[in-house]
Amino acid sequence: MTHSIVLAGPAAETTRLLVYWVLAIASVAAALGMVLSRRAVHCALLLAIVMLSLAVFYLMNGAPFLAFVQIIVYTGAVLMLFLFVLMIVGITAADSIIETIRGQRMWAALTGIAMLVLLSLVVGHAAIGPGAKNSAQFADGNVTALAHLIFTRYVYPFEITSALLITAAVGAMVLAHRERLRPKPTQRELAAARIASGHPTPLPGPGTYAQHNSVDMPALLPDGSQSELSVSEVLSVGSGRAERPALGGLQPGGEPSGRPPAVTPGPGHGSGPEAGEH
Amino acid sequence: MVSPAHFIALSVILFVIGAVGVLVRRNAIVVFMCVELMLNAANLAFVAFARMHNALDGQVIAFFVMVVAAAEVVVGLAILTAIFRARRSASVDDANLMKY
Numbered sequence: 001m002t003h004s005i006v007l008a009g010p011a012a013e014t015t016r017l018l019v020y021w022v023l024a025i026a027s028v029a030a031a032l033g034m035v036l037s038r039r040a041v042h043c044a045l046l047l048a049i050v051m052l053s054l055a056v057f058y059l060m061n062g063a064p065f066l067a068f069v070q071i072i073v074y075t076g077a078v079l080m081l082f083l084f085v086l087m088i089v090g091i092t093a094a095d096s097i098i099e100t101i102r103g104q105r106m107w108a109a110l111t112g113i114a115m116l117v118l119l120s121l122v123v124g125h126a127a128i129g130p131g132a133k134n135s136a137q138f139a140d141g142n143v144t145a146l147a148h149l150i151f152t153r154y155v156y157p158f159e160i161t162s163a164l165l166i167t168a169a170v171g172a173m174v175l176a177h178r179e180r181l182r183p184k185p186t187q188r189e190l191a192a193a194r195i196a197s198g199h200p201t202p203l204p205g206p207g208t209y210a211q212h213n214s215v216d217m218p219a220l221l222p223d224g225s226q227s228e229l230s231v232s233e234v235l236s237v238g239s240g241r242a243e244r245p246a247l248g249g250l251q252p253g254g255e256p257s258g259r260p261p262a263v264t265p266g267p268g269h270g271s272g273p274e275a276g277e278h
Numbered sequence: 279m280v281s282p283a284h285f286i287a288l289s290v291i292l293f294v295i296g297a298v299g300v301l302v303r304r305n306a307i308v309v310f311m312c313v314e315l316m317l318n319a320a321n322l323a324f325v326a327f328a329r330m331h332n333a334l335d336g337q338v339i340a341f342f343v344m345v346v347a348a349a350e351v352v353v354g355l356a357i358l359t360a361i362f363r364a365r366r367s368a369s370v371d372d373a374n375l376m377k378y
Contacts, residue, residue: 013279013280016280017279017280020280020284024284024288027288027292028288028291028292028295031291031292031295031296031315032295034295034299034308034311034312034315035295035298035299035302035303035312040305040307040308043307043308043311044311047311047314047315050292050315050318051318054318054321054322057285057288057322057325058322058325060280061282061285061325061326061328061329062329063325063328063329063337063340065337065341066321066325066337066340066341066344069341069344070321070344073344073348074314074318074344077348078314078347078348078351081351081352081355082307082310082311082351082355085307085355085358085359086307088359088362089307089358089359089362089368100304100371104301104302105302107301108298108301108302109298109302111297111298111301112294112295112297112298112301115294115297116290116291116294119290119293119294120287120290123283123286123287123290128281128282128283128286128330129281129282129330130279130281130282130330135332137334138329138332138334142334142337145334146334146337146338146341149334149335149338150338150341153335154338154342157342161342161345161346164345164346164349165345165348165349167349168348168349168350168352168353169352171352171353171356172352172353172355172356173356175353175356175357175359175360176356176359176360178363
């Protein structure tokens with residue numbers, strides 16, 4: 001599986017160096033972009049680049065098992081979970097650039113620089129030796145050796161891990177659960193409410209004209225007036241009905257408030273599947 | 279020659295970037311992503327040290343870190359969803375009811 005990764009020789013060394021620098025630059029750039037990008041979805045995709053680069057770094061360090069776990073768990077599961085929640089929360093939600101704490105960005109940058117200097121000093125003073133002579137447990141025997149370690153020396157942490165995972169699953173279910181406050185209306189109750197509302201038929205469809213090819217145009221009643229019921233409430237609130245251009249050649253008809261909407265024939269009377277919503 | 283020092287240096291840089299992101303960003307989901315970046319950087323250091331010392335314990339620890347991170351993401355995102363459902367916002371500035 002990892003023969004090509006752990007090959008010895010000067011050519012393989014050059015390849016390793018090239019792969020390292022390309023992926024190191026890519027991952028650092030992606031991480032910086034993640035911090036700087038204002039759109040959360042861009043952050044998630046840049047994080048995917050970092051995680052895939054890290055998987056290759058694990059392979060280069062003789063950890064093929066961790067590399068594939070990284071791809072499966074992080075890039076496959078965790079990032080998809082992030083994207084899923086992003087879609088729930090709202091994909092267009094951009095970060096506000098207003099500082100709630102004055103000077104926070106500057107202090108955060110200073111803290112980051114200080115931390116970088118500190119860690120660099122520590123790492124620079126540490127004696128980091130060369131890569132060990134790759135024994136078999138860093139190549140083909142990696143999975144076997146890891147399993148041996150996990151199920152002997154680390155068996156108690158492993159067992160505790162299972163409790164942690166169960167707790168996390170139950171906690172997520174409890175947190176995401178929403179109690180239903182009122183009983184779910186049955187079909188009979190829905191039908192009774194519909195009859196009682198005075199409009200048993202579906203609402204009329206919108207009037208779509210060749211001039212204004214949009215569903216926020218109201219349908220026309222037989223006397224030429226506009227049917228307010230034919231436009232969805234969401235559209236009429238969002239688009240501002242006062243600014244709609246007057247329909248040419250039509251009499252300034254009054255509000256068709258008392259008229260049943262079901263008797264609106266003409267070109268604007270559509271019967272789309274959305275007509276029944278309200 | 280790609281030595282473990284290369285990977286340690288890279289993990290330091292990634293960790294610092296993640297820490298700055300946690301401090302700077304306001305969107306709670308992005309803050310979570312930056313925490314994940316910090317955990318990944320620590321994992322890279324673990325794996326590099328495991329190779330340096332020719333012992334697999336570092337890889338086992340990195341594996342446990344991954345498990346804990348997965349559990350943390352599940353619970354954290356569930357909390358985020360609950361907060362968003364309650365107050366229609368994912369910003370960490372808006373969840374300040376327990377501040378004082």
